[in-house]
Amino acid sequence: MDRVDFKPTVFPALTRGDTDEAADAYAAAPLLNCLLREVAERTPEPGVHRLPGGALLRVRGTRRPVEPEVHADGAWRPLGHPELVRLTADELFRATGVANTELPAEMTGSRDVVAALLRARARTTPPRDPYRRSEQSLILGHPHHPAPKIRGGGPAADWLPYAPEAYASFPVDLLAVREDAVVEDGDTTALDAFGEAPPGYRLLPAHPWQLALTRYSPAIREAFADGRLLRLGRTGRPLWPTAAIRTLYAPDEDLFVKFSLDVRITNDIRRLWRHDLLKLRATDAATAAAFASLGGPAAWLSDRGYRTADFAFEELAVLVRDGFAGHLLPGATPLLAAALVEGFEGSPLDRLTDPADWWAAYLRQVVPPVLETFARHGVVVEAHLQNTVVAVDAQGLPVQALFRDAEGAKLLPGVTREAGWERLVYCLVVNHLAELAALLAERFPGADPWPAVRAELLRRATDGDLPEIAALLTSPTLPGKTNLLLRWTDADGADARYVPLPNPLATS
Template identity: 70%
Template sequence: MERVDLMPPSDSVGERADAYAAAPLLNCLLREVAEPLPDAGQGKPRVYRLPGGGRLLRVRGARRPAAPEVYAAGRWHRVGHTELVKLVAEELRAHTGLSNGDLPAEMIDSRDVVAALLTARARATAPDDPYLRSEQSLITGHPYHPAPKARGGGPVTAWLPYAPEAYARFPLVLLGVRADQVAEEGDTSGLDALAAPAVVPPGYRLLPAHPWQLDLAARDLAPAFADGRLVRLRETDFAVWPTAAIRTVYEPVRDLFLKFSLDVRITNDIRRLWAHDLRKLRRTDSAATAAFAAMDGPAAWLGDRGYRTARFAFEELAVVVRDGLRGALPPGATPLLAAGLVEGFDGSPLAATADPGAWWRAYLRAVVPPALTAFADHGVVLEAHLQNTLVAVDADGTPVQALYRDAEGVKLLADVERAAGWERLVYCLVVNHLIEVAAALAERHPGFDPWPAARRELARHPLLEVAELLAAPTLPGKTNLLLRWTGADGADARYLPLPNPLA
């Protein structure tokens, strides 16, 4: 398989940012809109027709398209990122009959964010812990989103101190909420341990806040600060590390994850902890916890134990308490973010393995059975995509365990049609996860075919849906570009058929 180096060392930060930002945007355009022309052969650029205007577009590379060119006046012309955004917007207007002034601005913002991240990373030191390095490695981010790194268009100074991709770490702000104004559910005792009891005034409860969110919500919270329902206490005397999700942070000493509201659009959604999701959190988390407790094998669920917030700012100040890592891991195992394995980071075992077949079989044994068992035996549809999956490896870098997380993304078959739940699982586990890991592995080992082993692993599970999956000519591919262009709800997944490498 051709491997294309998107960022030669001599390139400037601007050129590298263009290349990083163009790859996922091109992936979306090529998957959702463009029409492929006959393959020109190994190592040759792939050519597509853009149906809106009939223009020809060619790119290099497969997993991460690069060096886009448009054919005009008898020759190929290189297209920079700004021109690519304009081209995509023109094509989508013709394709859908709709205009959208916001998404092109997000695409530009995403590219500018990447440039700022690259500059910041050059001056920063990556964390020593390989787990934290994997969480903070995602410069490309979602490989099939038109603006995966957009940060809401705000100034760099507002978001850079909290950016995982810039190796950020920072203290939390500790607030006191008047006790009669506290709303909580589940086990939130981990929050009370974030400061000594003497820090909290009598009649108040401790509530940590993400400093970025506190800035974003300052105007709405001003009345509560003024009348004493809310008091600012101090900052924590320890730092937390933002994970790939940005609004979720990890505190290694206490082995605690905290998930905050963040009133910023990240990929498809405003990342606020919405009231309807919080109120069903205990139900979905309990179902996932029970499913994993009943499973054989080492797979683990990082439970969302509970949430605490203020009644007068229920969504703005909500924080979810999530299980840490240490109690779930086998002795000597190191957890790594699956998305980090695909993106690449210093010390990644995917990049280091000399036996891709054995590594891939171990990876499949870790991540596939728990997701299928949760669905088949417990009616739990995990959001088993790259960013919600941790893979623990042994001292040799071999996968030995999968850890899944994020009850907010879990669906229960009691609430959705089985076919819809299965489609979602196939998209998350196969399209958004296994295909990406397989492609990253095959890119490093030309000639390696990952799909016979994947078929064998899936076929071990006696599900009618699995048999149908292995025979199906297509898989469901989520249309993030069209979803965003047409203004559909971020949770309203829409799919188009993709060739099925399992068939």
């Protein structure tokens, strides 16, 4: 099979150095994906969709729609990003009867963040390490979110020094918390390697951005004043942010640390919430045990524990996560799955002339562990693109999958089996496999990635403890999360509502 000379047609302005035009295209693509998935209706004419108010919207492309046009006064009129935001707001009000002034501002803000990131990248050398390059490659971000790059609305000077997409690395602040004010659970001893606390205190690393955001907190100001909290300086070596922004990797210590970050990123204020921290250890222990029982190369990067201060439990919390030691196969190179979809320099997909063997190997590493942990242990892994790291060998062939984020994992019967399976299907199939399948079909005309997905699922169905697979393979629809409508109606960030999407597994 011949590979086309693939270029990301969604962002043609990049080749001309037009940052503003490129930012418009980056911002419009996920917004259009949301609008077409959640609100619009298809018409018989390819690329043309009818909106709730009756207007016709035309786009080019399917995976990353571009060049939106609206039909008005008998002609097609191009929509710039500001016009697309206004159109979206009007149509959502018609569809829901709910008004919202925050989300349009977030859409515009997300676009402005992209522009700032593109300008920063133009004067920065990409990191040499392929894993870091993959984690810090996501300019587009979530392909089905109306404002995937929002950074809380602050000026670029506040967030750009900590942006993974700008290839940032930086030292973190070191605080000391008086021992009688420390709250922790699990194994947090790795934090003590970042510095040395004075007698009677415990070390507490802090994200510089979060520390700046909490500088007006009365509880934290009082703790600094009365000596319960001390400043010790910063780490001697820099850490670098992963795609999750608030999760940093310390390469010398081979350790991930996750912080609270009181800004809105996609659907949530990214704070380590007390209720999540209190159940974290039980969720992580169950998930780690489930992966340990699999017997294959798949691995779980455990959230070992957290440390914080009782006077700022959520604001100053820091979570300790396993690095790769003891998990990663010798000689394998880890790569973020989301980066494979968006593309980055050095991606193994760039070497392929026929995707069949690579795709089969990918499915063999990613799919069985997620199904096994659900069927045998009642664990619902949030196996979406940003929580999955795929390790490849020297030829770029997938040899291992590593999963992370106990905060997003669910346990049965804490959620019903039906709800757990729906979440699994959305994260694994819709959010993850469907995105890669669409990319492969785009890069390799004539390729159909879905029969291989169906075959991998059928292999697991023969054990009989996952009757849901048979229904999945015959269902006419799959669940697609409604990120646009969730934000428009100001639903809780952890909420999940779905719209039915055509199921390619039923016809492959």
